[in-house]
Amino acid sequence: KQEVTQIPAALSVPEGENLVLNCSFTDSAIYNLQWFRQDPGKGLTSLLLIQSSQREQTSGRLNASLDKSSGRSTLYIAASQPGDSATYLCAVRVSLTQGGSEKLVFGKGTKLTVNP
Amino acid sequence: GAVVSQHPSRVICKSGTSVKIECRSLDFQATTMFWYRQFPKQSLMLMATSNEGSKATYEQGVEKDKFLINHASLTLSTLTVTSAHPEDSSFYICSARTWADTQYFGPGTRLTVL
Numbered sequence: 001k002q003e004v005t006q007i008p009a010a011l012s013v014p015e016g017e018n019l020v021l022n023c024s025f026t027d028s029a030i031y032n033l034q035w036f037r038q039d040p041g042k043g044l045t046s047l048l049l050i051q052s053s054q055r056e057q058t059s060g061r062l063n064a065s066l067d068k069s070s071g072r073s074t075l076y077i078a079a080s081q082p083g084d085s086a087t088y089l090c091a092v093r094v095s096l097t098q099g100g101s102e103k104l105v106f107g108k109g110t111k112l113t114v115n116p
Numbered sequence: 117g118a119v120v121s122q123h124p125s126r127v128i129c130k131s132g133t134s135v136k137i138e139c140r141s142l143d144f145q146a147t148t149m150f151w152y153r154q155f156p157k158q159s160l161m162l163m164a165t166s167n168e169g170s171k172a173t174y175e176q177g178v179e180k181d182k183f184l185i186n187h188a189s190l191t192l193s194t195l196t197v198t199s200a201h202p203e204d205s206s207f208y209i210c211s212a213r214t215w216a217d218t219q220y221f222g223p224g225t226r227l228t229v230l
Contacts, residue, residue, distance in 0.1 A: 004159070036221075041207075041224070041226065042223055042224060043120075043122075043209055043221045043222050043223040043224045044160075044209070044221040045221075046219075046220075046221075089159070089160070091160075103150070103162050103165065104150075104160075104162070104219070105162075106159040106160045106161075107159055108157065108158060108159045109159065
């Protein structure tokens with residue numbers, strides 16, 4: 001059974017700091033890995049998607065890496081801003097056996113607070 | 117980007133009543149729609165997957181008779197929580213997958229059962 005773990009559960013940093021969020025998964029048989037942002041009481045916004053054959057993806061101040069063999073991914077945020085404060089979720093897309101459909105398996109998230 | 121809407125955004129109901137939540141893909145046709153549930157400080161848990169015109173596939177441990185899913189068209193899916201109880205209080209999020217295999221999430225519905 002695929003399990004996704006995110007460390008740390010919460011992180012508080014001063015504005016301008018570079019930071020790294022970690023995600024690990026137990027089964028390397030994934031189609032892709034995705035990082036999402038969730039604001040309080042809101043839905044999810046996709047930030048970056050890394051296919052299983054890729055090593056990293058970049059978008060603006062965000063860079064996500066994927067090491068499928070070791071079951072790890074990191075999300076690097078450069079020059080953090082108060083507007084980056086949110087919960088960041090990592091999810092892997094897996095195929096289910098026994099006729100089940102593909103699905104996303106989520107971690108519990110890292111709650112990031114960037115202080116002005 | 118593509119937009120997925122949910123209605124209502126928040127609902128409070130009495131124990132024993134049924135609640136219907138709508139999920140719509142506003143500017144694209146969704147091949148598949150997903151329903152998730154998120155308890156406080158927990159991850160999103162997939163409840164069921166539905167394809168237009170066919171029965172939903174429920175995850176293990178999710179009661180199909182309690183959580184009724186109807187996927188009437190390529191742009192609309194509904195989740196009905198029947199005979200809701202306080203333990204059903206949660207944040208329900210739908211997601212729609214496009215023909216290009218991209219998944220978009222709705223803004224969520226906060227259900228509180230008194």
